[in-house]
Amino acid sequence: MSDLFERAKKVIPGGVNSPVRAYKSVGGDPVFVNRAAGAQVWDEDGKAYVDFVLSYGPQILGHGHPAINEALMAAIQRGTSYGAPTAAETEIATVICDMVPSIDKVRLVNSGTEATMSAVRLARSYTGRDRFIKFDGCYHGHGDGFLVKAGSGALTLGNPDSPGVPEGYAELTSIADYNDLGSVRALLTIRPEEYAAIIVEPIAGNIGCVLPAEGFLAGLRELCDEFGTLLIFDEVMTGFRVAAGGAQELYGIDPDITTLGKVIGGGLPVGAYGGKASIMDQVAPLGPMYQAGTLSGNPLAVAAGLAALSELRKPGVYQQLEAIGAQAASLIEEAAEAANCPITVNRVGSMFCPYFSSSPVLNLADAMAGDRDKHGRFFHILLKEGVMPAPSPFEAWFVSTAHDERAFETMKKAMKSAFSAAMER
């Protein structure tokens, strides 16, 4: 596989089409995947792994679910893209509005990045304001305005995280601390009529799995109402993952705009943004806010997404996912304890993250405080033993409905060796 990586690096920047796949934070060469089925992936040498990456979230039903495969097979017979409306788009939009009660109308796009970019444009269009607030460590895709982190403290204005993002544009993004309502109020108070939106991951899944503190999301809702600012829940990861209606259902919050992705496409590229009708009516061609897409609402993607959502609406699926997630987390905790390795596992249903830290992980700083050397050793032994988590201590782990007792047997054995290796000096 190192030969594959060498060849890839000649023609693709870093050899990968998304940076995390290059294993920079764990070292070594990435595993090239050849195929996948159920809870497993196989590499180019034929070695099997129990998969906890699940394409970074989308494969909540496991790989190659029969319902999705059948839907795709049927759809492909009828053509792959038309650039005209289809009945299936109305069908999936109806399902989305049904499952996520805060959404009256929804627009399909092709990725989570497109969804969040569009959602912020929509909030700006609706409010006539330019600034927005995001949280330190929350990831909203690679749109220019999101590639900004805190400069010096929560009250400083944004500095670009990546060259190529103009400072004048990044300046419109303000950074607050996750789980810290005071940092949000401080920003809003300084510029009370300038913020179009607060965008937040209701569960911060791009620094592992950081749960919202009691009252945090409700507090954001109240601050938004007080300051005439829209509340955007970025549920690209949590949507259809932590509950049928996403984190907003779990925590009982009513956001103005919601962004979706990952699970919504059943493994194909789909994103969506939706919300209250009065806001969504801003979107062209009904309203003045322009947003478009040649492949948006693609028939294959919609067929896969519809099949996935239909499966997820069956009774008992989220209880099953909760049980599987709980089993995975306790297995990890037990193995760590047996090896005397201090860890903290944060979990919501079928997403979780083990941190190599003995203190609670409530924000980015806590997540960063974990022991990265231990994680690196742990990761490489897991791979060797046939378990594949995401190659970074800051990525969430996912389980699917396909993670069965056989997968857990492999996991149990691998965890034992991996935590021992983590503790070696």
Ligand SMILES: *Cc1c(COP(=O)(O)O)cnc(C)c1O
């Ligand atoms: C993955 C993710 C995105 C970006 O989605 P892409 O499909 O990778 O563009 C945005 N927001 C959140 C919360 C995500 O987890």
